[in-house]
Amino acid sequence: MTRVISVVSGKGGVGKTTCVLNLATVLAAKFNQKVAVVDCNITSSHLGLQIGLYETPSTLNSVLRRETKIEDAFYSYMPKMQILPASLCLSELEGVDIKKLGGLFKKSFQGYDYVLLDAAAGFGKEALSAMLASDEVLFVTTPDIPSVTDIVKGKDLAEKLKLKPLGLVINRARNKGFELKKEEITHLTSLPILETIPEDERVLESLGAKMPVVNYRPGSKAGESYLRLGSALAGKEYEAPRMSIFNRFRGIFKR
Ligand SMILES: Nc1ncnc2c1ncn2[C@@H]1O[C@H](COP(=O)(O)OP(=O)(O)OP(=O)(O)O)[C@@H](O)[C@H]1O
Ligand SMILES: [Mg+2]
Incomplete structure (x- = not known):
């Protein structure tokens, strides 16, 4: 059965797009799952940019316009x-x-194991449309009060919409005293923490190299965290990364 998961946050810039790309790469390259990734952030689209996909005559926009x-x-x-x-x-x-996103997607993803929807930040029309097009919601936050407070709102919204809140990814954790602790975040959100991704310069380097960090540096701290997250999502046991699996698929685009 296809799992359609929206990746959501209230606060912007916390790492949703990075998470979607790395998770999709792990599920496809490591676990041989058929994955579709959709940029649902139409006003501030970044998904393609993170992997060097610039020239796209066909887009979600043209699909929604029925062209x-x-x-x-x-x-x-x-x-x-x-x-x-x-x-x-x-x-x-x-x-x-x-x-119209939800209606469009209803029949389009047969044959996929996972569909990951990269939502816009916040809970306005754009993000809400991505949530409504999904069955499960993965929340991404940084370990600070504004970002976590927004997750509380997002979780309430997901429950009102009868969507399954999958859990929380804490991103850019630096293990500093001023950050919210895991127990505090769990207490505030009542969500399980699926993985904590550390602040890792390799992620920024991978952005420059236009590839997910799990391809760019599979053995980096962030790379390993994404591999653990993908393993948990796929219900598989975590195995330390092997370069070759990911590097085989570096930056190939075809229509
Ligand atoms: N673990 C990390 N360590 C260091 N930098 C990171 C990490 N995760 C993400 N970043 C960087 O943070 C920035 C924001 O990430 P990203 O674009 O994925 O966030 P977003 O939540 O999708 O943003 P938006 O709300 O604008 O869609 C990017 O420059 C990304 O490379
Ligand atoms: Mg984004």
Whole structure:
């Protein structure tokens, strides 16, 4: 059965897109799962940019405008990982109704094991549309009060919408005294912490290299954390990363 998971946060810039790409890469390359990744952040689209996918004549925007069939709008990043980017041009917002996302997706993902929806920050129309198009919600937060407070709102919203809150990824953790502790975050959100991803310069380097950190440096701290997260999501036992599995699939795009 296809699992459709929206990756959500209230506060912006906490690492949703990074999480989506790395998780998708782990599920596809390590666990041989068929994965679709959709950029649902149409006003501030970054998914393709993080992996050097700049030229995209077909986008979620053109699909929502019914100019392109959804099956023709995917780009193949790896044999088992397809990406549906959103347009980088603001003018491409014209004629696009993001609320149609759920209806569009209903029949489109048969044959996929996972569909990861990279949501816009906050709980406005865009993020809400991604949540409504999903069955499960993965929350991403940094270990600080503003970000965690927004997760509390997000969890309430997910429950109102009858979606399954999967749990929480704490990102950019630096293990400093001023950060919220894991127990405090669990207490505030009542969500299980699925993984803590450390602050890791390799993630920023991987952004420069236009590839997920699990491809760029599988053995980095963040790379290992994403591998653990992917293993947990796939219900598999964690195994330390082997370079070759990921590097085989470096930066391949085809239509
Ligand atoms: N663990 C990490 N260590 C260091 N830098 C990180 C880490 N995770 C993410 N970043 C960096 O943080 C920035 C924001 O990440 P990202 O774009 O994934 O956040 P986002 O939640 O998707 O943002 P938005 O709300 O704008 O969509 C990026 O520059 C990314 O490379
Ligand atoms: Mg993002």
